[in-house]
Amino acid sequence: MKSRRRSIVLLAALNIFLIVRPAAAARAEAVQVATFDVDATPPVGFVMAYDPVKRVDELTLRCRGIVLLSNEKPIVLCAVDWIGIGNGGNDAFREALANAAGTTPDRVAVHTLHQHDAPGCDFEAEQILRDLGVKDLGRYEGAFPRQVLQRASDAVKKSLATAQPATHYGWGVGEVQKVASNRRILGDDGKVSATRYTATKNPALRAAPEGAIDPNLNLLSFWNKDQPIAALSYYACHPQSYYRTGIPSPDFPGIARFIRGQAVPTALHVHFNGAGGNIGAGKYNDGSKPNRMVLANRVADGMKRAWESTKKHPLAVDDLGWQTVPARLPVAEHLNEKELLESLTADDAGKVAVGAARKLSWLRRCQAGHAIDISCLRVGTARILHMPGELFVEYQLAAKAMRPDLNVAMAAYGDYGPGYIGTEVAYSEGGYEASPRASSVAPGVERVLTDAVRKLLKPADAADASTVNPLVRVVDLSIGESTTVELCSGEKVDVKLVDLQETRDPIRQAVRSAMVTVQVDGENIILESGMYNLPQQVAGVQIDCSVTKGYNSNGTPTFWGLDKDARLRLWPKDSPLMKPGALMYPVDQRWFATRTWFDNEPVDGGTKVLPKIYYHSGMDIGGTEELVKVIAATDAVVVSAGDDVLPEYLLEGGGKSRYGEGKTPVAPRADVVYLRDERGWYYRYSHLHKINDTIKPGRTIDQGTEIGLLGKKGSSGGWSHLHFEIKSRQPSGKWGTQAGYAFLWEAYRRQYQPKLVANARRKSFLIAGNDAVLDGSASWSATDSIQKYEWTFSDGTTATGPRVTRTFSKPGVFSEILKVTDEAGNVDYDFAYVHVLDPQKPDEYVPRIHAAYWPTFDNKVNQPITFKVRSFQNQHGNEVWDFGDGSPAVAVKSDGNAVQQAADGYAITQHTYEKPGDYIVSVQRSRKDGVTATTRLHVRVEKE
Incomplete structure (x- = not known):
């Protein structure tokens, strides 16, 4: 005798998603x-x-x-x-x-x-x-x-x-x-x-x-x-x-x-x-x-x-x-x-x-x-x-x-x-x-x-239906257009797009800033789109601008699904951006632990300066390859894991969709996981070094489940990072990126409760001899009590204030130090990334560099810390580490990104600190002609 597991014929075919919601009757206050x-x-x-x-x-x-x-x-x-x-x-x-x-x-x-x-x-x-x-x-x-x-x-x-x-x-x-x-x-x-x-x-x-x-x-x-x-x-x-x-x-x-x-x-x-x-x-x-x-x-x-x-x-x-x-x-x-x-x-x-x-x-x-x-x-x-x-x-x-x-x-x-x-x-x-x-x-x-x-x-359209309404309300407007928006609270507000001003750089004609003037219930406010900006308050609402039409002109319109001039998002004045517990930070590391590339930032990289701009959609969170855990930001169902995908997300004939081909945003790839949450939003996790065996299409996973390890696989450009992107239906009816910076920042604050966070993330891109505005005004204090903004520049000079203007006379990549201090004496550091081209070769990028360390939390005295570095577009010389504690410099040599997917592409070293404190770690590598790329890390070592 034997016992054989069986299932009904339709079991394999019926991986269905979503539900028909009945129309609401007279409103009751509670169940x-x-x-x-x-x-x-x-x-x-x-x-x-x-x-x-x-x-x-x-x-x-x-x-x-x-x-x-x-x-x-x-x-x-x-x-x-x-x-x-x-x-x-x-x-x-x-x-x-x-x-x-x-x-x-x-x-x-x-x-x-x-x-x-x-x-x-x-x-x-x-x-x-x-x-x-x-x-x-x-x-x-x-x-x-x-x-x-x-x-x-x-x-x-x-x-x-x-x-x-x-x-x-x-x-x-x-x-x-x-x-x-x-x-x-x-x-x-x-x-x-x-x-x-x-x-x-x-x-x-x-x-x-x-x-x-x-x-x-x-x-x-x-x-x-x-x-x-x-x-x-x-x-x-x-x-x-x-x-x-x-x-x-x-x-x-x-x-x-x-x-x-x-x-x-x-x-x-x-x-x-x-x-x-x-x-x-x-x-x-x-x-x-x-x-x-x-x-x-x-x-x-x-x-x-x-x-x-x-x-x-x-x-x-x-x-x-x-x-x-x-x-x-x-x-x-x-x-x-x-x-x-x-x-x-x-x-x-x-x-x-x-x-x-x-x-x-x-x-x-x-x-x-x-x-x-x-x-x-x-x-x-x-x-x-x-x-x-x-x-x-x-x-x-x-x-x-x-x-x-x-x-x-x-x-x-x-x-x-x-x-x-x-x-x-x-x-x-x-x-x-x-x-x-x-x-x-x-x-x-x-x-x-x-x-x-x-x-x-099953609903009529499995891709669109959702079981939970998000708190955010999204509206696309043309200049001069007005509409009435019903907030998640049921309150209604009148919104008008009054003006749009976009600033482009003279090198690539890339949009570096997009400012919209918006009127809410008769009150005007000026908002900057993306670029590490958070929602602002006006007329009893919170509002931000996630993208404007200029990003379509020399970018990739399918990223956002925007047909009008600007996309606005609104919440009630005192509302969270997402329900508490709905989202968590998707990597097991400190905020701004290393390089990031967030909503709408133009990506300046490669060999030649090209007219086609990759405006970043989603969130690139840099990290240490093979060591940083990538975790599920939400409770969700696994739609795809690597090349395995639920059958209803395949194209007719059974093929896998590439980006923009399918009826949903899902584009399976060997290094990518797609999750879908109860809001009907899709979450993309890309460049994973490893996808855990338990992450299988069709499985429902809890928030915090380990998805895999951060890496540089796929079209990463060779630097180790997680590409985290949220896709949702937009007012145009198209799928588009749901800008994630504000959501992740809110989630990180809830999860880790930092006291003070320095923010000088906004990148500068210029030709030598020109000025850059370094901006630390987005820094944050839990008590709203930042007392000092102190800058230290690569040439040893200093300045104070949330914004400073500097002239960069020679080409290279610079990492300028911002230190913020609150009224309680807490300090934090961040670094302004400045990419300066050679005026003799304005169509060529200069060498670049990326570094990361691990662990980023709870480092102790005499505990080894792993540091990894990789240079880009430079095979000459070595990377030289200064760990900021007076110890001798350490030289290593990465492959210079000769082979993007090389397992040993990053050079690795370890360092141990003998005293607690905040350390500014610098690493640089110079080209034959002396053009240098420098990056910095902030390492906090706790007392025993």
Whole structure:
């Protein structure tokens, strides 16, 4: 015998992204959650699924759930500790609970736990038996279920008065160990050779592999600030340890639920059985009585792990939604009304009536055109699918694969009418679950259900939809054009682009500065685009200009997708730029640890000065090759990793898109990772030295996950850096760069809480004999208390003030030192990069140099620090290090960028400092004619 992992046909094809958001109704201030819980334990003598009740001294059975209240009609989620509620019984429960909650039945989901020492309910089957004159209705006697339904309805109605605000929702995942195993064991012929039921005594069957399961228990929770209101768990497994005792019991899932309820007493714990039709505990359960508590504790441990892993997110009314797709399931060919009626009226009908009545009820409903509602609850990034019958686990696994960017769970055992619902291949494999005795649907059910799930999880355009709205509002305007912008707060402001002035250098005609005059609600402000500028405040808003039309003229228009004169971004005055925790700095190193090339800066590099300008889109963050970790800035789904890419991002015919070719910004390359976040934004991580093996397309990763190591692979120009770029839909309808400097700066401040940061990043590009303005005014203090700006120049002279003008009389690359000091005496350093051309060769770049060090945090006395340097366009001489501590100079020799991708392109040395302090490290290399390129680093050494 063997166990073979299988998945339904569409599993591989359905990596789908995004969702249809319903239109908002009248605005509510907040989501509210009401909880209800009533006793559903049958009395002594009532016939349960298999036996009459003998006594009721175990844990009670519960009918419990929640009501979600927001902008639209209420949503009711109910779980009952019964074996099943099917056909007319399911209809009746949904209708009654809908009336109690003031909603419609299509917004009510009723599920059962499916343990076997418990009642069932099917009012249509009951009526069929009554119409046939059957006296002993057995499990279909409806008096007690109607009592419970009345209790539940009363409880729902009463709960509305005590509904609590749900300010947050939580999502957690916990692995349940040694409980679930696949029941269907295949032989060498591909057919089911044995069924491993929930209690299995056969050691050979228990020794067989676990098979296809979903080991994860998902937990959706609702919170009123820090107080949990409700916890909804989802786990796929038949819930019987043993049964036929005559004693009602919620079995091991119910006991686990009780344990967690005791641990978190303020929250109502509601447990839903997932797609566990072909899953049981048979591998780990021999049916012995003590094993019930063993299994219960294992499930409780999984619930605990899910609780402890829970991440809370703010919950707004727009984060909640409900969508339903009616599905007509195909009826099994073996169902025949005449034969079913004959079996019900035969003298020896007996227990045959149990199955036949339900099947006849199901058949008649299907013949009348009845459709089952397949529903999806949306809570932020969570999606809960509500499904009928004893569904196979492959449906659950496929649904999760459709939306790896979201948190997907499944509640099955809704309408119990269809019985077992297998995959298409399962009906050819045989076995109990696919037999006429167990299943009342045809193999085509897979297509019907999968199509319904796909509709619930897939929008019209997978590339565009998002599950979270960003705080920023973006508008493109032409000069003289006005528009009204609704901010994320709902406030509206009038915005007009009054003027645009662009300054170009005389060498390349590159835009070096773009100034826009903008009017907001009648107040004017002048903004400079990009260039390390942050949003400014005017008229009660924050506003910046991310790009202007001049960058299109001799640059690459597809970078930005800008068709008008300028792009403006707005936020409310006191709003963060991104929600706290939404973004983190994508490298494990200090801010400005080495060279950067940020939003819109013209890149002056290569051999010849060319008229075509590479205006930098995105963020180049320099770093030490092979040592700096690159980390996920957001929670996201991996779209591509190296040359591996999700299939829906391939071109027609299966080819990989190059930049600008596809319907999305994704352009796979061996050194590149693309992630996609809940805003629908794409994040590009380029030039990676290594991509971690765990970064695979389709996987959802948490913020902070290590993606790989910083490097210089791909089209890096030979210098080691991370190219980090955000792409989003722009007002033009095109994909374009979402300028990232302000977002990363905000994220870095939150993450590392610096006290003082010097900023002299703006680069200068000129011909010898001309002036450069060195600007340190973008430096920042947490207390807004910078007292001094002190400059030290390459020739040894000094100056003070946030801005200084200097004449550079000879060619070379210079690194001029800025020191800032705040009122508390804190100091920080940065370096102004000045690129000076030879007036005799104005069409040639001079040699350049890049250096980096590692680690950049928490350096201590006597701790070795690694320094790397590489020169560009210069094979002559050596790089010479001055470590700023009075130690002798150290000479090394890089390859001068002779081969961009050379593994040993950077020259490496180490240095140890004997005293704490701030050290200015300089390294330079001179050409034969004396033209020198210099760069500097600021190394902070802490006390022991």
